[in-house]
Amino acid sequence: MSQRTEHQPPSIPSWLLTKFAGSADIEDLLGDLEEGFEELAREKGLFRARVHHWRHVLSLCFSYALRSRRHATSYSPYYSSGGFGMFRNYVKIASRNFWKHKLFTVLNLLGLALGMSVCLLALSTSVAIVQSDEFHDNKDRIYQINTVIHDEEGKSTYASTFPAVGPHMESEYPFVEAALEIRPGFRPQVHRHGNLLDFHGYYVDPKFFDAFSFDLLQGDPSSALKAPQTMVLTKSVADKLFRDQDPMGQTLDTEEGSFTVTGVMADLKQTHMYFEVLTSQRTIARNTTPRADDWQQHRGHYLYLLLRPGTTAETLAEALGQTAEIASGHNAEIGISLASAVLDQVVPRWNIRQAMGIGWDYPSMIFFLFIGFVILVPAVFNYTNLSIARAMKRAKEVGIRKVVGAGKRQIKMQFIVETVIMTLLALIGSVFIFIPIQKEFFTMVRAAEVLDTTLNGPVVVVFVSFAVFVGLMAGLFPAVYFSKISPAHSLKGALSGRAASVSGIKKGLFVFQFALSMFFIIGIATMARQYRHVFNDNHGFQSAQVVTLPFLGQNKQVAMEALKSHPDVTAITSSSHLPGVVINTQVEITPNTLDTINVAEVFMGEHFVSQLEMKLLWGSEELGTNSTQNEERVLVNERFLQAIAVFEQSEDSLTFTMGDGTHARIQGVLQDLHFEPLSRDIKPMVFRYSVDESNYALLSVQSQDFQATLVDLERIWSGIDQEVPFEASFLDDEIKKAYYFLRAQIKIFTFLGTLAVVISCLGLLGMVSYTTENRTKEIAIRKIMGASVSGIHLLLARDFLRLIGYSALIAVPLSYFFYDKLFLYFLIRYGLGV
Secondary structure, eight states, rough: OOOSSOOOOOOHHHHHHHHTTTOOOHHHHHHHHHHHHHHHHHHHHHHHHHHHHHHHHHHHOHHHHHHHHHHHHHHHHHOOSSSSSHHHHHHHHHHHHHHHHHHHHHHHHHHHHHHHHHHHHHHHHHHHHTTTTOOTTTTTEEEEEEEEEETEEEEEEEEETTTTTTHHHHHHHHHHEEEEEEEEOOOEEEETTTTEEOOOEEEOTTTHEEEEOEEEEEOOTTTTTSSTTTEEEEHHHHHHHTTTTTOTEEEEEEEEEEEEEEEEEOOOOSSOOOEEEEEEHHHHEEEEEOOOOOOOOOOOEEEEEEOOOOHHHHHHHHHHHHHHHHHTTTTTTTTTEEEEGGGGGGGSSSSEEEEOOOOHHHHHHHHHHHHHHHHHHHHHHHHHHHHHHTHHHHHHHHHHHHHOOOHHHHHHHHHHHHHHHHHHHHHHHHHHHHHHHHHHHHHHSGGGGSSOOOOOOOHHHHHHHHHHHHHHHHHHHHHHHHHHHOOHHHTTTOOOSSGGGOOOHHHHHHHHHHHHHHHHHHHHHHHHHHHHHHHHHHOSSSOOOOOOOOOOSOOHHHHHHHHSTTTTEEEEEESSSSSTSOOOOOOEESSSSOOEEEEEEEEEEETTHTTTOOOOOOOOSOTTTTTOOSSSEEEEHHHHHHHHHSSOOOOSSTEEETTTTTTEEEEEEEEOSSSSSOOOOOOOOOEEEEEOOOEEEEEEEOOHHHHHHHHHHHHHHHHTTTTOOOOOEHHHHHHHHTTHHHHHHHHHHHHHHHHHHHHHHHHHHHHHHHHHTTTTTHHHHHTTTTHOOOHHHHHHHHHHHHHHHHHHHHHHHHHIIIIIIIIIHHHHHSSOOO
């Protein structure tokens, strides 16, 4: 290979001449200018050489020679880049190259298919989200009303609004056809066949099915939700509850009373709402104070306006402005404005608080697409590296094509078309990877079953467009690189000049690939470490060999006495919540007559603290015997004392008032423990004595045969109540379920890490194979001269091992900062760190 010249001409004049030349071939002119510059620099010095070079370039730009070349180019068949014939030639050459270099073709196809699969997952999900709620017939006439609050913390937009807005808009503005109020929080626990089943639903307006185009399979849309205590089920819920029976007219018993099934609707698809059951707004209106004049509480109440045909968004905006002035009059301390979002644009949105249903937003979509791009980049780098590595073998091909008249544009088009064909072939393979990982991914995402990600027309168009984009991105650098090769040097088999100086770029791409792989590997190890910590560490209570048994309506005290009689049961107590599992409910307490704080409330049985080996810092756990009619004795944790310390308290600092009006006295203080998963902050907690309010029996069991013990306990349970099934489980297993999010993160990181490592290793295999192939003669000579096999191995691997070492120097500190300081803080705050 020839050596790079000592003095290089300035790049700006050459670039200027290239722009003036357009599609004309000026390789010979650039070569003459370069040689002249080198000679003049040696004789006269660099400054005079540069001045002379600029003068020559400017004269050439306006010369007749250049104009004639440009004129000839427009009529030469060699420079025509259009036409089906030329494109067919590109495809034919690409096919021959793929077949001739099978190893590199397979490596590129595998790498691109793996890298593109995650992007396809992100793209299909994004397309489904963007298409949400487009199936509604009235999608252009239904608007969600949002509330914008301006206070000392800044501007905040809420998807909810004041309860009084709907009745006001419907009565004052004729263009409002219907004000549809929706309230979440309908969570019926249905007793069915001895099981207690929890469902998630909404309180909705009786006109819900008249406005929205949800498919009601059974029932009358206009009357299904007209009466209180009526319920509409989705088909999957109806099948779960009634199996082969007709659900219409059936009665469901819940803690909120009995409900009559008046409708069955198709399972949700392509909507931002997420529910399993619906009941009428009149159900909650019958049990609560009317809120039609409430202009102060905007949280938890959602409003959709159905406008009459022909009403413009500007008309609605003007009415909302007037209504916001009324709301501001009731909330003088804050600024209020009302905004709207048309139904099919409710999701995705930017920075919306209190979003109802599925909170798909643009930041989440962008982050997901970014993750896919991060996995795709190494595959693109692989293609670039392998293409450049083949430069010596493709250089003669490029040189011959340039000699017969091909210009830079044709060379670029050849390599770009070749790459696009490669990515389209890889797209087929990536679809086969995408389908199984999509199913697994959606099992880890809440409400993912609502999204319709089938390969329909829009999704296919997006996939093909994405493959073409990847082809352009991956083929751009090789195309530019090969188009700059000098025909004279390439035909001689020697590449020189700036076009051949790419070893630094190849090394940089290689280092980036393996740094990314190490980043994910460290992430997998970090997640696995947190997972082991979760189940091997005592979080402030003893969970080993503790059996949990939910109460389902039987006499709790009788059940506990009967279970306690088994010889393997060493202790028994009860609790309203399982330790180590999320507590969804909070109550207000008042440490004085003015201030309130939210605390987690847990009801427990006798010896709860000692049985689970919680640490009592002060006082006694014997609550039931010490409570009186006027004052209830309770336990609190350290965080509770810290929370009330900031308020001015009554004369007796050990007393406070519960939200239900009960006067409570602190009987003891527990050391802070992780009663909830380690991903949550430790909350102020109050522990009250009540077996009746408990939901679970907790049995400490010592047994050589747990299976036999559980069979005996089930026999005792059946003797208490044969209709209620025995649903025992170990507390450790229930805690493990609470860390589902951590298992999901491990799955995701393992998958992404595996992809990154495989893609990087595919690139490494290609680079090592090609390097070894080009050094065959050198290896043969070294072996003849006595080199050992291990010495040859070290020689071939030395450069790559050095690059992997550089990757580690980049990946290790970056991973430590990201995982230890950022990621784990949001994922599991009380973990072990990196």
